[in-house]
Amino acid sequence: xxxxxxxxxxxxxxxxxxxxxxxxxxxxxxxxxxxxxxxxxxxxxxxxxxxxxxxxxxxxxxxxxxxxxxxxxxxxxxxxxxxxxxxxxxxxxxxxxxxxxxxxxxxxxxxxxxxxxxxxxxxxxxxxx
Amino acid sequence: xxxxxxxxxxxxxxxxxxxxxxxxxxxxxxxxxxxxxxxxxxxxxxxxxxxxxxxxxxxxxxxxxxxxxxxxxxxxxxxxxxxxxxxxxxxxxxxxxxxxxxxxxxxxxxxxxxxxxxxxxxxxxxxxxxxxxxxxx
Numbered sequence: 504x505x506x507x508x509x510x511x512x513x514x515x516x517x518x519x520x521x522x523x524x525x526x527x528x529x530x531x532x533x534x535x536x537x538x539x540x541x542x543x544x545x546x547x548x549x550x551x552x553x554x555x556x557x558x559x560x561x562x563x564x565x566x567x568x569x570x571x572x573x574x575x576x577x578x579x580x581x582x583x584x585x586x587x588x589x590x591x592x593x594x595x596x597x598x599x600x601x602x603x604x605x606x607x608x609x610x611x612x613x614x615x616x617x618x619x620x621x622x623x624x625x626x627x628x629x630x631x632x
Numbered sequence: 633x634x635x636x637x638x639x640x641x642x643x644x645x646x647x648x649x650x651x652x653x654x655x656x657x658x659x660x661x662x663x664x665x666x667x668x669x670x671x672x673x674x675x676x677x678x679x680x681x682x683x684x685x686x687x688x689x690x691x692x693x694x695x696x697x698x699x700x701x702x703x704x705x706x707x708x709x710x711x712x713x714x715x716x717x718x719x720x721x722x723x724x725x726x727x728x729x730x731x732x733x734x735x736x737x738x739x740x741x742x743x744x745x746x747x748x749x750x751x752x753x754x755x756x757x758x759x760x761x762x763x764x765x766x767x768x769x
Contacts, residue, residue, distance in 0.1 A: 527692045528699035560688040570674035571720040572687040581712040
């Protein structure tokens with residue numbers, strides 16, 4: 504199995520955003536107040552940046568068959584555009600690179616249902632202990 | 633009142649801004665798993681060695697500290713992350729997160745701050761380092 508074979512996606516809803524606000528303490532009205540957010544250039548609420556990251560974790564953990572990332576794993580990423588309720592974000596990964604010690608790395612993009620990249624970056628995964 | 637150490641002009645690069653502690657509960661793990669759709673037995677209360685928290689849950693620890701301590705200014709826009717993951721957090725762990733502003737720069741007339749949140753468990757093991765850069769007002 505390669506990283507490109509793994510389906511990884513998340514569907515974003517306002518209740519999910521509200522719940523993430525309670526977890527993270529980030530109650531920015533842009534996330535949780537549809538009335539205020541409607542008056543912004545986004546036209547509605549936007550998800551916390553960590554929510555559309557989830558497909559990266561799903562795919563990376565499925566790739567190595569572990570429930571958590573092994574110590575020393577890294578992610579470097581840029582947020583390109585916001586995600587909103589109703590969006591479904593999936594992972595599009597480039598072919599993984601495997602080092603001689605078994606460590607893996609892949610470039611990725613988190614892409615919405617319109618084919619727009621919302622996040623892009625790179626993930627490295629050392630060999631799990 | 634805004635802590636001057638958290639503003640673009642007042643931030644002292646490399647100086648710790650705040651520190652917080654939380655105890656990871658099984659209810660927290662269950663809630664996060666339900667929210668994100670994780671169902672591996674390793675997250676459950678009867679997992680050998682105790683339930684592990686999904687790695688992505690560790691992103692919330694530093695964020696919660698930053699918002700609770702009013703470190704992140706309203707209107708801050710997160711631009712990118714550089715994250716390193718360590719040992720998994722487990723139910724019952726007491727996690728300590730230290731938040732530091734590690735960089736400040738201007739580009740195209742916008743102001744940027746880079747925040748670093750280092751979370752460790754009660755044994756001093758690194759759980760994660762979450763660093764993100766934000767445009768600040």
